[in-house]
Amino acid sequence: MSAGQQLLILAIPVLPALAFFVLALFGRLIGENAQYVAVFVNATAFIFSCFALFLVITDGPISFSVSWIDLGEGGSFSMGVLIDELAAVMIVVVTFVSLMINLYSGAFMEGDSRYAWYFAVLNLFTASMLGLVIAPNFIQLYVFWELVGLCSYLLIGHWFEKPAARDAAQKAFIVTRIGDAALLVGILIFWRATGTTSFAEISQAAQAGFIGGLLLTAALVLVFIGAVGKSAQFPLHVWLPDAMEGPTPVSALIHAATMVAAGVYLVARTYDIFVQSPAAMLIVAYIGGFTALMAATMALVKKDIKRIIAYSTVSQLGYMMMALGIGAYTAGFFHLYNHAFFKALLFLGAGSIIYAMTSYNIFDMGGLKRRMPITFWTMVIAGLSLAGIFPLAGFWSKDLIVAGAFEKHYYILFGMALVTVFLTAFYIFRAIFVAFLGEPRTEAARAAVDPPGVMTVPMVILAALSIGSGWIGTPVADLFGGFVTPSEFAAGVLAIEEHAFSYALAALSVAVGLAGIALAYAMYAPGREHVAESAYRRFRPVHAFLDRRWYIDDLYNATFVRGAMALGVAVREFDRRGLDGAVTGLGRAVSWTGERLRPLQTGGVQNYALFIVISVLALAAVVLGDALILAAGLLVLIILGSIAVGVRL
Amino acid sequence: MTVAFVVLAALTLLAGLGVVLSRHVVHSALFMAASFLGVAGFFVMLNAPVLAGFQVLIYVGAVTVLVLFAIMFTQRPQARSFRLILQRQHVPGLLAALGLGVFLAYVLAIQDWGEVSPGQGPRAVEDFGALLLGAGEYPDVFALLFQLGAVILLIATIAAIVISRRRREEDEL
Amino acid sequence: MIPLEAYLVVGALLFAIGTYGALVRRNAVVVFMCVELMLNSVNLTLVSFADYLPGAMGAGAGYAILIIAVAAAEVAVGLAIVLAVFRARRTVNVDEINLMKR
Numbered sequence: 001m002s003a004g005q006q007l008l009i010l011a012i013p014v015l016p017a018l019a020f021f022v023l024a025l026f027g028r029l030i031g032e033n034a035q036y037v038a039v040f041v042n043a044t045a046f047i048f049s050c051f052a053l054f055l056v057i058t059d060g061p062i063s064f065s066v067s068w069i070d071l072g073e074g075g076s077f078s079m080g081v082l083i084d085e086l087a088a089v090m091i092v093v094v095t096f097v098s099l100m101i102n103l104y105s106g107a108f109m110e111g112d113s114r115y116a117w118y119f120a121v122l123n124l125f126t127a128s129m130l131g132l133v134i135a136p137n138f139i140q141l142y143v144f145w146e147l148v149g150l151c152s153y154l155l156i157g158h159w160f161e162k163p164a165a166r167d168a169a170q171k172a173f174i175v176t177r178i179g180d181a182a183l184l185v186g187i188l189i190f191w192r193a194t195g196t197t198s199f200a201e202i203s204q205a206a207q208a209g210f211i212g213g214l215l216l217t218a219a220l221v222l223v224f225i226g227a228v229g230k231s232a233q234f235p236l237h238v239w240l241p242d243a244m245e246g247p248t249p250v251s252a253l254i255h256a257a258t259m260v261a262a263g264v265y266l267v268a269r270t271y272d273i274f275v276q277s278p279a280a281m282l283i284v285a286y287i288g289g290f291t292a293l294m295a296a297t298m299a300l301v302k303k304d305i306k307r308i309i310a311y312s313t314v315s316q317l318g319y320m321m322m323a324l325g326i327g328a329y330t331a332g333f334f335h336l337y338n339h340a341f342f343k344a345l346l347f348l349g350a351g352s353i354i355y356a357m358t359s360y361n362i363f364d365m366g367g368l369k370r371r372m373p374i375t376f377w378t379m380v381i382a383g384l385s386l387a388g389i390f391p392l393a394g395f396w397s398k399d400l401i402v403a404g405a406f407e408k409h410y411y412i413l414f415g416m417a418l419v420t421v422f423l424t425a426f427y428i429f430r431a432i433f434v435a436f437l438g439e440p441r442t443e444a445a446r447a448a449v450d451p452p453g454v455m456t457v458p459m460v461i462l463a464a465l466s467i468g469s470g471w472i473g474t475p476v477a478d479l480f481g482g483f484v485t486p487s488e489f490a491a492g493v494l495a496i497e498e499h500a501f502s503y504a505l506a507a508l509s510v511a512v513g514l515a516g517i518a519l520a521y522a523m524y525a526p527g528r529e530h531v532a533e534s535a536y537r538r539f540r541p542v543h544a545f546l547d548r549r550w551y552i553d554d555l556y557n558a559t560f561v562r563g564a565m566a567l568g569v570a571v572r573e574f575d576r577r578g579l580d581g582a583v584t585g586l587g588r589a590v591s592w593t594g595e596r597l598r599p600l601q602t603g604g605v606q607n608y609a610l611f612i613v614i615s616v617l618a619l620a621a622v623v624l625g626d627a628l629i630l631a632a633g634l635l636v637l638i639i640l641g642s643i644a645v646g647v648r649l
Numbered sequence: 650m651t652v653a654f655v656v657l658a659a660l661t662l663l664a665g666l667g668v669v670l671s672r673h674v675v676h677s678a679l680f681m682a683a684s685f686l687g688v689a690g691f692f693v694m695l696n697a698p699v700l701a702g703f704q705v706l707i708y709v710g711a712v713t714v715l716v717l718f719a720i721m722f723t724q725r726p727q728a729r730s731f732r733l734i735l736q737r738q739h740v741p742g743l744l745a746a747l748g749l750g751v752f753l754a755y756v757l758a759i760q761d762w763g764e765v766s767p768g769q770g771p772r773a774v775e776d777f778g779a780l781l782l783g784a785g786e787y788p789d790v791f792a793l794l795f796q797l798g799a800v801i802l803l804i805a806t807i808a809a810i811v812i813s814r815r816r817r818e819e820d821e822l
Numbered sequence: 823m824i825p826l827e828a829y830l831v832v833g834a835l836l837f838a839i840g841t842y843g844a845l846v847r848r849n850a851v852v853v854f855m856c857v858e859l860m861l862n863s864v865n866l867t868l869v870s871f872a873d874y875l876p877g878a879m880g881a882g883a884g885y886a887i888l889i890i891a892v893a894a895a896e897v898a899v900g901l902a903i904v905l906a907v908f909r910a911r912r913t914v915n916v917d918e919i920n921l922m923k924r
Contacts, residue, residue: 650823650824651824658828658832661832661836662835662836665836665843665859668839668843668852668856668859669839669846669847669852669856674852677851678855681859684836688836688866691866691870692869695829695870695873696873697869697873697883700869700886700887703887703890704865704890707894708858712858712894712897715897715901716851716854716855716897716901719904719905722905723850723851723905723908735846735847736845738845739845743846745845746838746842746845747842750835750837750841753838754835757831757833758827758830762826762874763875765826765874765875765876766874766876767823767874769872769875771872771880771883776880777883777884780881780883780884781887787880787881788881794884794888798892801892801895805894805898806898808898809899809901810902812899812902812906813901813902813906815909
């Protein structure tokens with residue numbers, strides 16, 4: 001590995017970070033040209049990433065590091081780069097999606113008052129994610145992990161003039177922070193037990209028995225809680241739908257490549273450690289499976305197109321977690337890779353609609369098929385891919401996960417996954433049918449047109465990838481499966497065996513998906529509104545339950561938020577009454593005592609001299625005290641008497 | 650000797666009391682001179698006639714005259730009531746002074762001074778000179794103290810002139 | 823032979839008398855005289871030590887001379903201050919001079 005190559009690889013995260021500083025410092029000067037800086041930087045980073053991928057394919061994993069903090073006896077931390085097959089694919093995906101979104105944002109954010117700042121943070125976001133992906137140890141990962149959280153906060157709250165955006169940004173920050181705290185504790189446990197933070201070394205230490213049993217499971221669950229927070233898994237999923245308040249391209253970036261993928265990536269990255277605790281793996285699998293089903297049901301009844309897609313993200317991330325949990329490592333990461341493309345596309349399509357008519361509500365739309373053909377067809381492609389219809393990208397990875405659950409005998413998870421497939425197909429095509437078919441419902445929908453080329457080009461490119469990105473993982477030529485594999489150790493622990501591609505299972509999942517689309521057509525196609533209406537009447541309590549997000553947000557409001565508020569009020573009252581009172585009381589006491597003692601300061605020189613003499617006598621009495629108890633008592637009497645008289649004067 | 654001691658002690662202490670208690674300030678000054686004379690007599694008894702000479706010259710002579718000058722400059726007609734010459738704190742002052750006297754006398758009296766006998770100190774002027782300059786067998790530190798004393802006297806002279814000088818604006822008053 | 827303690831007790835009593843005067847007299851000039859009395863009592867004590875203690879080598883007498891010098895300086899400066907105060911406030915009564923309280 002030559003120095004030049006190292007420099008090139010370092011440039012991948014450093015270039016966007018540099019762009020951040022340039023745009024943040026000289027944003028006013030650069031103005032609208034910020035988009036060109038951002039696109040150029042991202043294109044360069046993408047090319048470098050492809051180069052890194054090529055290097056990994058030809059020469060194997062890249063790894064180098066420098067010493068960062070030396071604690072002497074306490075060990076040391078290093079900063080470094082670790083790009084194995086997993087990270088190589090990830091950085092290509094991240095830089096590519098980021099490039100597309102930077103292109104798209106140039107037009108979408110036109111006229112924004114903080115245009116350059118938007119691009120600055122977008123680039124910092126990309127840089128943080130890249131830094132996270134190439135981190136070889138927990139400490140470095142945690143640093144970039146926090147940076148990712150900060151950037152998401154800044155971007156979700158980009159339009160902070162809107163109270164909803166402000167609240168959403170804070171919610172995202174605080175909820176993910178719960179996970180971050182758990183992650184930090186997990187990291188500390190690992191460090192304490194094994195004396196290292198490097199992923200590989202922790203895995204080796206665990207194999208050697210330095211950490212094991214309950215402690216290992218606890219640490220892994222804590223790390224997983226960090227991933228749960230970032231990847232919006234149950235029970236910390238509540239921030240992601242609210243995060244829709246940010247600009248739509250940001251949602252695309254968060255959902256496709258940078259933020260939520262970090263959680264799944266963390267589990268994949270630490271897979272060698274996770275496989276050593278079957279309990280932790282089970283937790284990952286069931287949390288993932290449950291989240292997938294739950295988020296899918298929530299998406300059924302939403303009217304806001306961005307929220308439908310947001311819940312779909314939560315659901316798909318649940319799939320990935322489930323896949324990792326049941327040991328289908330390649331399938332889970334393959335889904336992450338495919339998902340990045342079609343989910344980015346879905347958001348960009350939603351963004352196009354919003355750009356055209358400034359409304360999020362699908363029931364305000366209608367008939368957009370004729371007005372926005374490019375958006376319509378790309379959305380259909382993305383929807384089919386999401387629903388897992390053969391032969392689009394989503395099919396290959398989703399089928400792998402479903403088949404994996406069946407073959408590894410997790411029948412409950414298999415059932416959940418299959419139901420989720422059905423629901424996914426239903427809700428995404430409900431949105432598409434309502435928004436694009438039929439007659440326009442509002443004036444805005446009637447006047448909507450396709451966005452300018454700079455926005456449609458990324459959509460078309462992503463549509464092409466939504467169709468084709470999965471083809472590198474087909475059973476005919478499983479390039480992906482042969483490239484991103486669990487380590488030999490993990491494969492050994494999981495006892496992974498080759499399964500032949502099951503045509504029956506594939507047909508089943510496609511059939512279920514098609515059934516979902518058919519149901520959506522039956523209920524929401526033009527002229528069939530009465531079907532949906534009657535279904536709504538019949539299942540009103542269920543609808544309310546789903547629309548209120550299973551009352552989970554309300555539960556959190558009633559318990560944690562109220563509890564925190566009550567605690568805050570209690571603390572404020574304690575501060576005001578207790579502490580403030582104590583301080584004021586102390587001040588008053590001192591002031592009162594001073595007022596009482598003030599007469600002692602007569603200003604008369606001889607008075608002072610008298611006190612000096614008396615003090616000398618008192619000291620003398622103390623010194624001679626032992627032998628002269630009687631005399632001392634006499635002296636004290638004299639002194640007290642004289643002080644009393646003196647004070648009275 | 651004993652008779653001389655008793656007489657001198659009575660002279661010194663009674664004159665001291667006179668300084669404190671006399672209603673007229675000039676009388677106080679004269680009582681002070683008497684007390685100084687008593688101390689000078691003690692110095693003679695203690696085999697230090699040179700010091701007694703100094704005492705008479707400086708205290709009985711110079712200081713008393715200086716104090717009388719100060720009285721002359723500062724006295725205004727005032728009531729000679731006994732209450733008026735004393736501070737308001739005279740009772741606690743008396744108690745404190747009594748306590749101090751008892752304490753000092755007690756401590757000095759019970760202290761075991763070891764083998765003591767009179768006539769150990771330098772008697773002749775030459776010895777005093779040698780002592781003050783730290784010459785011969787005497788400790789060096791006295792040479793330094795001697796010079797310091799000289800400097801203090803010089804500074805005090807200048808300071809006294811500066812402090813008591815009438816300023817020009819005061820003249821115009 | 824008169825014992826050492828006799829001289830010391832006379833010195834202590836003279837010192838107490840001086841203290842008493844310094845504490846209770848109103849007239850600043852008299853306060854001065856009382857301070858001189860206290861200095862003299864110390865001189866008396868020192869000289870008696872010089873004469874009686876065999877190991878002292880007469881050091882007390884040397885100190886006595888230095889004290890006389892310092893006391894002379896003190897009288898000069900002190901009386902100058904009394905004069906200055908008198909010129910400024912037309913009084914030498916110590917209890918009327920309480921600038922330290924303001």
